Amino acid sequence: MGVGGPAEASAIEAYGVGVKYRRGWALQDCSFRLPAGRICGLVGPNGAGKTTLMGIAANLLQPTNGTLKVFGEAPESSEARRRTAFLAQEKPLFRRFTVAETLRMGRELNPAWDQRAAENIVRAGNVPMEAKIGTLSGGQRTRVAFALAFGKRPDLLMLDEPMSDLDPLVRHELMSTLMAEAAEHGTTVLMSSHMLSELESVCDFLLVISSGGLRMAGDVGELRSAHLLLHGFESGEGNSQWQGHAHGVPAELAGHTVVECRTSGREVTALIRPEGPVTGRWQAHTPNLEELLLSYLRCPDAPPLITSEAHVPGRAYGSDGSRTVAA
Amino acid sequence: MSNLTSTSAVGPHGPTASPASRMATRGPRLGGLVWLIWRQHRAGFWTVLAATAFSVAFIAYQRTGLMDDLAAHGWPDAAPDKWMEGALPYASRFQMVGYGLGFIPILLGVFLGAPLLAGDLESGTAKLVSSQSVSSSRWLAAKLGISALVVIVCTAALSVTFGWWWEPVRKQSQILAWSEGSAFDNTGPVPVALALFTVVGGVAIGMLLRRTLISMVVTFGFAVVVQVVWHYQRQNLGQVTTITTSKGIGDTSFPSLPEAAFEIDRSFVSGSGQTYGWGTCVRETSEKVCIQKYDIVGWSVDYLPISQMSIMQWLGASILFALTAAVVVFVFIRARKRIV
Numbered sequence: 001m002g003v004g005g006p007a008e009a010s011a012i013e014a015y016g017v018g019v020k021y022r023r024g025w026a027l028q029d030c031s032f033r034l035p036a037g038r039i040c041g042l043v044g045p046n047g048a049g050k051t052t053l054m055g056i057a058a059n060l061l062q063p064t065n066g067t068l069k070v071f072g073e074a075p076e077s078s079e080a081r082r083r084t085a086f087l088a089q090e091k092p093l094f095r096r097f098t099v100a101e102t103l104r105m106g107r108e109l110n111p112a113w114d115q116r117a118a119e120n121i122v123r124a125g126n127v128p129m130e131a132k133i134g135t136l137s138g139g140q141r142t143r144v145a146f147a148l149a150f151g152k153r154p155d156l157l158m159l160d161e162p163m164s165d166l167d168p169l170v171r172h173e174l175m176s177t178l179m180a181e182a183a184e185h186g187t188t189v190l191m192s193s194h195m196l197s198e199l200e201s202v203c204d205f206l207l208v209i210s211s212g213g214l215r216m217a218g219d220v221g222e223l224r225s226a227h228l229l230l231h232g233f234e235s236g237e238g239n240s241q242w243q244g245h246a247h248g249v250p251a252e253l254a255g256h257t258v259v260e261c262r263t264s265g266r267e268v269t270a271l272i273r274p275e276g277p278v279t280g281r282w283q284a285h286t287p288n289l290e291e292l293l294l295s296y297l298r299c300p301d302a303p304p305l306i307t308s309e310a311h312v313p314g315r316a317y318g319s320d321g322s323r324t325v326a327a
Numbered sequence: 328m329s330n331l332t333s334t335s336a337v338g339p340h341g342p343t344a345s346p347a348s349r350m351a352t353r354g355p356r357l358g359g360l361v362w363l364i365w366r367q368h369r370a371g372f373w374t375v376l377a378a379t380a381f382s383v384a385f386i387a388y389q390r391t392g393l394m395d396d397l398a399a400h401g402w403p404d405a406a407p408d409k410w411m412e413g414a415l416p417y418a419s420r421f422q423m424v425g426y427g428l429g430f431i432p433i434l435l436g437v438f439l440g441a442p443l444l445a446g447d448l449e450s451g452t453a454k455l456v457s458s459q460s461v462s463s464s465r466w467l468a469a470k471l472g473i474s475a476l477v478v479i480v481c482t483a484a485l486s487v488t489f490g491w492w493w494e495p496v497r498k499q500s501q502i503l504a505w506s507e508g509s510a511f512d513n514t515g516p517v518p519v520a521l522a523l524f525t526v527v528g529g530v531a532i533g534m535l536l537r538r539t540l541i542s543m544v545v546t547f548g549f550a551v552v553v554q555v556v557w558h559y560q561r562q563n564l565g566q567v568t569t570i571t572t573s574k575g576i577g578d579t580s581f582p583s584l585p586e587a588a589f590e591i592d593r594s595f596v597s598g599s600g601q602t603y604g605w606g607t608c609v610r611e612t613s614e615k616v617c618i619q620k621y622d623i624v625g626w627s628v629d630y631l632p633i634s635q636m637s638i639m640q641w642l643g644a645s646i647l648f649a650l651t652a653a654v655v656v657f658v659f660i661r662a663r664k665r666i667v
Contacts, residue, residue, distance in 0.1 A: 058458055062664065078462065086458040092451030094367060101366060108359025109459035152460070 009071070011036045011156045011188035012057055013312050016066035019052050025212050026052045029066070031315040032207060032217040032306060034190065036071070036155070039182060041203035041220075042192040043293055048210045050192040051089060054158045057190070058086035070156060082111065085154035089161045091145040095134035099127055099144055106151045118151030121177060125170065138165040146174060150181060157182070159191040163198070175202060200289040207310075208293065210300045218307030220289060226305065227259070228278065229287040230270045252280035259302040260295040271295040273305065360461055360469040371439055372477050379481040383488045386424065390492040393417050397495060411499060418502045421493065425509025428485060431518065432525040433550040435478055440529025441539070441546040443474055444658075448537040467662050471530065471655065478526050482518045490514040498587040498633060505636050506589035508558060515640040520647035521557065525550045527654045534658060557643070562591065564639040565631040571596050572625035576618070582626055587633040596627040 012034040019027040027049040034040050042050050055061045056068050059075035070080040093102055099122060107113045122129065125143045133141060142165055149157060157178075163171045179202060182189050190207075193199055199206075206223055208216035216223060230253075249258050250268065257273040271287060278284060287295070296302060365372065393414065397403075400413035444467075447453035457463045493510060496502045503510050512518060529546035536542045568588075574580040576595060584590060594602040599622065608617035617623070631639075 059463075060454060060457055076462075078460070081462065082460045084458075086454075088451060088454050088458070090451050092455045094452055094455075095450070097366065105359075105363055105366075106459070108362055109456070109461050111460060148455075149458075 009036045010034060010069070010312075011038070011071060012190070013069045013072075014053075014066065015068070015312055015315060017053070017056060017063045017068050018065035019049070019056065019061070020064040027063075027209070028212045030209070030214045031066075031312050032214055032310045033312045034188065034205065034207070035309060036188050037186050038205040039179070039189045039203050040191065040205035040207060041199035042190055042207045042209070043196070043199065043297070044192075044209040044215075045297055049212045050209060051160055053207075053209065054086060054160050054190065054192065057156070058084060058158055060086070083155040084158065085149040085152040085156070086158045087145055087149045087160060087162055089164070091142050093133045093141060093145060093148075095132070097133055098130050099133065099136075100129040102133060102144055102148060103129075103151065106148045110152045112153045114151050114153050117153070117181070118147040121147040121150055121174075124173065124177070139167065139170055142166055143170070143174070146177075150177075153185070154187065156188045156190065159189065161192055161194070163193065163195065171198075178202075196290040196293050203289075205310075206289070206293075208296055210297060213300075214304055214306065215296050215300065215302070216305045217310035218305070219309055222307050222309065223305065224286050224289065224292060226273055226307070227287050227292055228272055228274050228284045229291055230268075230272060230278065230282040230284050232268050232270075232280065232282040233266050250280070253278075257303060260299045360466060361473065363456070364470050364473050368439075368443070368474070372473075375435070375439065375477055375481055379484055382428075383484055386485075386488045386492050389417070389420060389424070390488075393492065393495065402495065407499065411501070414496050414499065414502055417496075421496075421503040422509055424489070425503065425507070425513050428489060428513045428518065429508060429554070431482065431485070432522040433547065433554065435482075435522050436525035436529040436550040437543050437547050439474060439478070440526035441533045441542040443470060443526075443530045443533060445533030445537060445539045445542040448534070449539050463662060464659065467659065471527070471658070474526065474530075475523060478522050479519055482522045486514055486516070486518045500587055504589065505587060505633055506562070506631065508561070511561060511636070511640065512557070515637055516644035517640050520644035520651070521553070524647045524651045524654075525553055527651045527658075528553070531654050531658050534661060561639070561643065562631070564642045565635040566638075567591060567629050568632060569627060569629050571627045574625055576614075576623060576626060580625065582628055584628065584630050585632050588630040589633075590628060590630045592629040594627050595621065595623040596625050597622040598624050602627050 010033045012032075014030050014032050017027060017030040018025060030049075030053065042053065044050050052061070056063050057070055057075055059081060068075060071083055073080040075081075075084075094105070097105070103115065103118050103122070106118060107115055119129075122144060125140060127136065127140045127143060133144065136144065142162070146162070149159070159178075163174070166174065175198070178189065181187060191199075191203070200220075204220050206216060206218065206220050207214070232250075249261050249270070253261070253270060253272055256275045256278070259271040259273065261268065261270040263269075270282075271292070272278070396413035396416070397410050398413075400410040402410035402413065444453070447456070453463075456466050490513075493503060493514065497505060497510070505511060512521065525546075528549050529542070532546050532549060533539070533542035536545060570582045570584070572580060572582045573596075593605055595605065595607060596602050601621075603621055603623065607621065607623075608614050611617035611620065
């Protein structure tokens with residue numbers, strides 16, 4: 001059990017959340033905490049349950065098992081609804097509304113509406129206010145959807161694949177707007193994305209899920225420094241087919257938690273969580289976010305790592321996850 | 328008292344203005360949902376309202392014509408036989424308009440009810456609204472409430488106007504008998520209840536199917552079934568009156584029913600009170616033999632007097648209103664579980 005209770009408030013606390021659809025479990029036994037004020041990347045392969053997780057927090061669906069709290073309240077409470085904004089992947093908008101009417105909807109339905117912030121985002125993209133949504137390009141529509149989410153002045157902003165249909169320039173611009181707004185207002189951002197490199201530049205917190213389970217959660221720096229990426233050469237004897245983390249691991253790594261170990265030719269690359277000094281002739285360096293994520297996504301069987309900062313009180317974490325990692 | 332008001336008026340603006348402005352933001356917020364729903368469905372609502380206004384004007388015009396023709400034939404002082412001449416040309420018009428009005432519940436169900444939620448679920452805009460600060464129950468309530476209001480206003484206006492047109496000749500079965508669908512389903516609370524039930528049914532179908540087009544098709548089927556069931560169950564809503572005679576079954580001995588009564592069934596009655604079908608004697612050699620054989624003494628006639636009409640209409644409408652309420656409850660319970 002991670003000791004030392006959460007210092008700051010939590011934006012999201014999930015207690016054993018599971019969601020079952022007709023075709024099976026989309027999410028199983030997810031327990032984590034997202035501290036307030038963080039920019040959190042939500043990563044996982046397609047169909048891992050990212051949208052499902054956001055949907056629960058946005059009160060679009062109810063979990064089959066467990067509970068999830070948004071700022072300590074149930075997602076369906078008016079308090080939680082008022083404080084969260086969710087930008088769905090398909091960016092739904094009323095096609096027959098004009099841009100101005102879309103923003104008016106935001107104003108009519110949200111008590112803390114910030115018309116200026118919303119208008120600024122729309123104006124920055126030269127989107128005419130009187131244009132019908134249906135006549136806008138995909139990127140312009142995304143911009144209006146962004147403006148609607150920002151104008152709500154949420155404390156928790158959830159973005160599901162926000163940048164998928166934007167050109168690099170607009171993506172960059174909207175990302176900077178997002179970061180500036182978040183920094184100014186202390187907004188917590190939860191953002192799912194496939195663009196790992198992009199996440200690296202903006203996120204300071206990370207949630208990794210795959211096949212419905214939580215694989216990794218915690219501060220980016222803490223997660224990175226908990227791992228070592230090792231490069232070395234095979235000594236010659238033994239199994240030449242080293243793949244995955246479980247079998248064929250070089251003997252000198254036995255004491256560590258091996259996330260992934262790959263060989264190409266005689267070259268061995270391993271991502272480990274060191275449990276002490278690493279012996280052997282390895283070139284070791286701290287992995288960057290992309291390397292870390294790729295390893296975890298490639299090896300869904302690797303033991304999950306939930307740092308103490310991402311622990312929710314009163315939940316037992318697995319023998320591997322319970323290890324408190326020093327930053 | 329006056330002291331209190333004067334201090335609040337003179338006092339600094341800050342503290343007095345803040346509750347007022349909070350009230351001001353609360354007011355439009357309630358109106359905000361109304362604005363959203365009106366804006367989203369305004370084309371449909373305006374079409375329905377305009378069509379209703381046109382129909383009301385057309386019926387009012389017909390009523391003026393009818394009244395003029397009736398007056399020309401001595402209505403209301405003269406005997407009905409006299410002024411009926413003036414009303415007869417209107418018989419086909421009553422039939423036609425009544426027939427047309429009968430389609431309104433189906434049209435409203437298919438074009439207003441079915442897409443109401445299915446459209447938002449299909450396009451994802453239900454998700455958009457759910458991620459605003461208002462709860463989805465309030466959104467649903469506003470949506471259903473405004474649509475129901477439009478449906479009620481329009482169908483009630485048509486019901487009142489059609490009833491007003493028909494009123495002078497309502498006891499003349501040759502023009503339009505009250506038991507016919509064209510009269511019964513288009514006056515009183517019945518058109519409102521039928522339309523409301525069909526629309527709410529369409530909303531529920533749209534919510535379950537989540538696709539606009541297929542919901543409209545299924546709602547059409549549902550609306551037709553409602554009409555057919557209603558058509559066959561209508562008569563059963565009334566309290567049947569039976570009249571029996573004991574003066575034989577000759578041509579002149581048939582009992583005279585009250586004015587505008589709707590005859591449901593006629594049969595022969597024997598001395599012991601046994602009833603025999605009207606066609607019992609067809610296969611016998613002669614009527615006389617038949618009368619002796621079955622000891623037939625007179626007629627037994629089942630009918631519904633016109634006084635039953637509004638009782639039947641209100642009973643039927645209450646059943647439909649109760650069903651409507653049940654569907655609305657289902658929609659809300661289901662929405663609480665999963666709306667998008």
